[in-house]
Structure formats: C-alpha cells, structure tokens
Amino acid sequence: MSQPSAVPVVERVDARNRYEIRVDGKRAGLTAYRDHGAQRVFHHTEIDDAFAGQGLASRLVQEALTDVRESGKRIVPVCPYVAKFLQRHDEFADLVDPVTPDVLRWLETELA
Ligand SMILES: CC(C)(COP(=O)(O)OP(=O)(O)OC[C@H]1O[C@@H](n2cnc3c(N)ncnc32)[C@H](O)[C@@H]1OP(=O)(O)O)[C@@H](O)C(=O)NCCC(=O)NCCS
Numbered sequence: 627m628s629q630p631s632a633v634p635v636v637e638r639v640d641a642r643n644r645y646e647i648r649v650d651g652k653r654a655g656l657t658a659y660r661d662h663g664a665q666r667v668f669h670h671t672e673i674d675d676a677f678a679g680q681g682l683a684s685r686l687v688q689e690a691l692t693d694v695r696e697s698g699k700r701i702v703p704v705c706p707y708v709a710k711f712l713q714r715h716d717e718f719a720d721l722v723d724p725v726t727p728d729v730l731r732w733l734e735t736e737l738a
Pocket of ligand 1: 669670671672673674677678679680681682685705706707710
C-alpha cells in the first residue's frame with residue numbers, strides 16, 4: 627500500500643534571509659531574499675533535483691509571498707522564477723515593485 631504523501635512545510639529563516647520548504651523533515655529547496663527598506667527582494671529560488679517537478683517551487687513562493695503580505699512588505703522579483711510566478715498570480719499584483727537598476731546595484735553589493 628502506498629504511503630500518504632508528506633505535506634510540505636514552508637518556514638521563513640530570517641538568519642539566512644530565506645524561506646525553506648521541507649518534505650518529511652528534509653530540506654527540499656529555498657527562495658532567498660534581502661530586505662531593502664520595506665521591500666523584500668527575491669533573488670534566487672532552487673529546488674533540489676530529487677524534489678523537482680512536483681510543484682514545490684510554486685508552493686514555496688506562494689507561501690513566501692503570502693508571508694510578505696502579512697509582514698506589510700513589498701515584493702521585488704529579481705528571481706526569474708518568482709517573476710514568472712507573479713505573471714500567473716494576479717493576487718499579489720498590488721505588492722509588486724519593479725526591478726530597477728538601483729535595486730540591482732544595491733543587491734549586487736549586498737550579495738558580494
Ligand atoms: C526553477 C526551479 C526552482 C523549479 O522548481 P520545481 O519545484 O521543479 O518547480 P514547479 O514544479 O513548482 O514549477 C515548474 C515550473 O517552473 C518553471 N521553471 C523552470 N525553470 C525556471 C527558471 N529558471 N525560471 C523561471 N521558471 C522556471 C517551469 O517552466 C515550470 O513552469 P510551468 O508550470 O509553466 O510548466 C528548479 O528547477 C531549480 O531549482 N532550478 C535551478 C535553479 C534555477 O534556475 N532557479 C530559478 C532562477 S533563480
């Protein structure tokens with residue numbers, strides 16, 4: 627008999643500037659951010675190969691962006707996956723700020 631599939635859990639890890647998604651207690655992926663004033667700038671999303679193609683990135687980003695809303699912050703989608711997700715999820719449109727050259731320069735310094 628097959629086991630019931632584990633429910634993925636998303637957690638914000640402030641000390642590492644990222645949200646992590648866990649399946650059965652194992653870290654399956656993350657979406658990384660830096661805070662720029664009231665803006666949460668998402669710059670990278672990854673799901674481990676072993677968990678790819680199961681919709682985990684979508685679930686992770688959905689929960690992360692919901693947390694941004696609850697935190698009263700705004701979203702800057704530098705990460706191409708987050709940008710693509712937002713094109714398909716109008717419900718976050720009121721929270722999205724554009725990716726500007728200034729933000730990209732700031733992010734480069736932050737990540738250096
Ligand atoms: C991109 C990635 C996070 C997707 O993880 P996943 O859990 O398999 O994704 P999901 O099952 O939730 O969604 C798959 C969707 O992601 C899209 N996708 C895959 N790679 C992508 C990329 N680099 N940029 C944007 N979208 C991407 C697919 O086209 C697919 O879209 P569809 O639903 O319209 O077919 C994962 O493949 C990964 O870690 N890739 C390597 C790192 C990377 O390229 N990150 C994105 C840029 S920072």
